[in-house]
Amino acid sequence: MLFNSVEFFVFFPIVLTLYFISPSRFVWIPLLSASYFFYMSWKAELVLLIMGYTLLNYYCGLYYANESNKHKKLVLNLSMIINVGLLVVFKYLGFFSETAHDLGILLGISYAIPIIKVVLPVGISFYTFQTMGYNLDVYYNRISPERHLGRFALYVSFFPQLVAGPIERAGNLLIQFKIKPKVTYENFSHGLAIFFWGLFKKVVIADRLAIFVDAVYGTPASFQGEVMLIAVFFFSIQLFCDFSGYSDMAIGMSYMMGFSLMQNFDLPYKSQSITEFWRRWHISLSSWFQDYIFNPLAIYFRDHGKAGVMLGIFITFFLSGLWHGANWNYVVFGVLHGVILIYEFRTRKARKKLTKKWNKLMVAYTSIFLTFLYATFTFIFFRSSSLGEAWVVIEQCFSGYSVHPSGIYEAIKSVGMNKLDFLVALGSLVFLAFVTLLRRNEQYLQFMHDYPVGAKWAIKLVILFGIIIFGVDGGDQFIYFQF
Numbered sequence: 001m002l003f004n005s006v007e008f009f010v011f012f013p014i015v016l017t018l019y020f021i022s023p024s025r026f027v028w029i030p031l032l033s034a035s036y037f038f039y040m041s042w043k044a045e046l047v048l049l050i051m052g053y054t055l056l057n058y059y060c061g062l063y064y065a066n067e068s069n070k071h072k073k074l075v076l077n078l079s080m081i082i083n084v085g086l087l088v089v090f091k092y093l094g095f096f097s098e099t100a101h102d103l104g105i106l107l108g109i110s111y112a113i114p115i116i117k118v119v120l121p122v123g124i125s126f127y128t129f130q131t132m133g134y135n136l137d138v139y140y141n142r143i144s145p146e147r148h149l150g151r152f153a154l155y156v157s158f159f160p161q162l163v164a165g166p167i168e169r170a171g172n173l174l175i176q177f178k179i180k181p182k183v184t185y186e187n188f189s190h191g192l193a194i195f196f197w198g199l200f201k202k203v204v205i206a207d208r209l210a211i212f213v214d215a216v217y218g219t220p221a222s223f224q225g226e227v228m229l230i231a232v233f234f235f236s237i238q239l240f241c242d243f244s245g246y247s248d249m250a251i252g253m254s255y256m257m258g259f260s261l262m263q264n265f266d267l268p269y270k271s272q273s274i275t276e277f278w279r280r281w282h283i284s285l286s287s288w289f290q291d292y293i294f295n296p297l298a299i300y301f302r303d304h305g306k307a308g309v310m311l312g313i314f315i316t317f318f319l320s321g322l323w324h325g326a327n328w329n330y331v332v333f334g335v336l337h338g339v340i341l342i343y344e345f346r347t348r349k350a351r352k353k354l355t356k357k358w359n360k361l362m363v364a365y366t367s368i369f370l371t372f373l374y375a376t377f378t379f380i381f382f383r384s385s386s387l388g389e390a391w392v393v394i395e396q397c398f399s400g401y402s403v404h405p406s407g408i409y410e411a412i413k414s415v416g417m418n419k420l421d422f423l424v425a426l427g428s429l430v431f432l433a434f435v436t437l438l439r440r441n442e443q444y445l446q447f448m449h450d451y452p453v454g455a456k457w458a459i460k461l462v463i464l465f466g467i468i469i470f471g472v473d474g475g476d477q478f479i480y481f482q483f
Contacts, residue, residue: 191255
């Protein structure tokens, strides 16, 4: 069940109604039931998997809370092995078996290593990290364990953020389920605006850009020059609008129920470095890796000085790339970001001295452009199905340019996108840039906070009509659902 589907627009109002009429003490029941129903809409039997994660980490939390228990470290290690082991089996077993198979062929091993295919449960990477984070936080006494199984199950499976985040911390989300929050008109209205904006980014911008991107990346050897370059840049915007659109919709729905999810994107394409980019892009994941991977590594390697920090950065982003998918493309994506972050770490002081000699505004805009360019380049590996395909895309970006506008138009038509679709795509990008400039550094749509009520609703209606008129029917599922 997708957020942009007819089924969901029937489902969510029913959930809202049941939620609002439920007594505070039992409000977790309709929300948990809705969350399990939502997850079962993909593959019903996989709900047993999320129940298994819930029970494992719930009882581990209770075990740590008992002072008389003497084997807490052992239980923690076993729980981490089981959590990660399940993720490896479902997400990476096929990847590892395929890699071993290819390596066997390369080494001339006669025995055929079988390639194992396993169904990937939607959202498993997200709720695995969420439960692992809870487990570690309770073990290290950062939070108290949740003793109510129903509320803990809701924390693991809360449907707005279940399948693609944000990856929530128990210290933020779980405690909100203890008391039914009072929903104000302002919260509901604000949540509705965020939801509409996320839906707009998904169905008007991301899904329309996908028409062009999917056609070009489907047969990259058939396109070159400006057409390939447009596809590369379009995918960078598509990915942002698709994923941040999902996050906005999740956050908006939660606001409408009185809950507050963490911000997952903060104008990442205004970043002046890749280091800053990862503070603004998929914040819940980057902060998770910082707290649970990089910081422990930095402590472990602290005797090695800067070399230890650089090694910690590299390992963290290698794992981050692998988290995104069971494919060497994602590993390369992570490594490329790790390498540039190491470069920025090592040259921070030198670059700061150098930029003092230049105009601050020029430095800022140049830095933003170069950061966007590098992120967009790495997304070639993110979008391509193989390293070979990524190389073809890169090669085709540097050949076959047409100097005549008619040649570009004919190429656009050849990918199955008519002139109107292309103009709508460009217009929506201009609108996105306009809203980004309006927002400056405010969170979400808070730049409208001081607007009159009529103006706020007028903006919402404009966005809604934009969705109805320009939205792509039957668009793709959200890109991050595959992770």
